[in-house]
Amino acid sequence: MDADFYTQGIKIDASKIFDYTNKSEPVSECNKISRLLNGGLLVTLDIAKDTKPQDIKKSIEKASELLPSFKPLRHAAICAECGFKDEPFADKCPKCKSPHTV
Numbered sequence: 001m002d003a004d005f006y007t008q009g010i011k012i013d014a015s016k017i018f019d020y021t022n023k024s025e026p027v028s029e030c031n032k033i034s035r036l037l038n039g040g041l042l043v044t045l046d047i048a049k050d051t052k053p054q055d056i057k058k059s060i061e062k063a064s065e066l067l068p069s070f071k072p073l074r075h076a077a078i079c080a081e082c083g084f085k086d087e088p089f090a091d092k093c094p095k096c097k098s099p100h101t102v
């Protein structure tokens with residue numbers, strides 16, 4: 001994990017973005033800081049790992065209306081047995097079939 005990611009960036013919950021407008025605090029805060037930093041702010045759109053693909057698409061579209069720039073981040077499950085994390089999976093590891101994920 002990159003610690004700078006948390007201290008320098010702002011994280012927005014993708015499941016809440018539908019309730020946000022230009023005037024919502026996280027959005028106006030992002031835009032304000034982004035202006036101060038000349039667009040150098042890293043805004044992360046935090047997408048839960050069980051989010052459906054169509055909802056991911058919608059939240060990204062909504063975020064692009066509200067934010068000058070952002071980076072979608074989907075939490076992928078990581079296998080506790082073999083460390084597999086190359087592709088998203090819901091319950092079992094595709095590599096070793098372990099149900100233990102973190």
Ligand SMILES: [Zn+2]
Nearest residue numbers: 079082093096
């Ligand atoms: Zn595994």
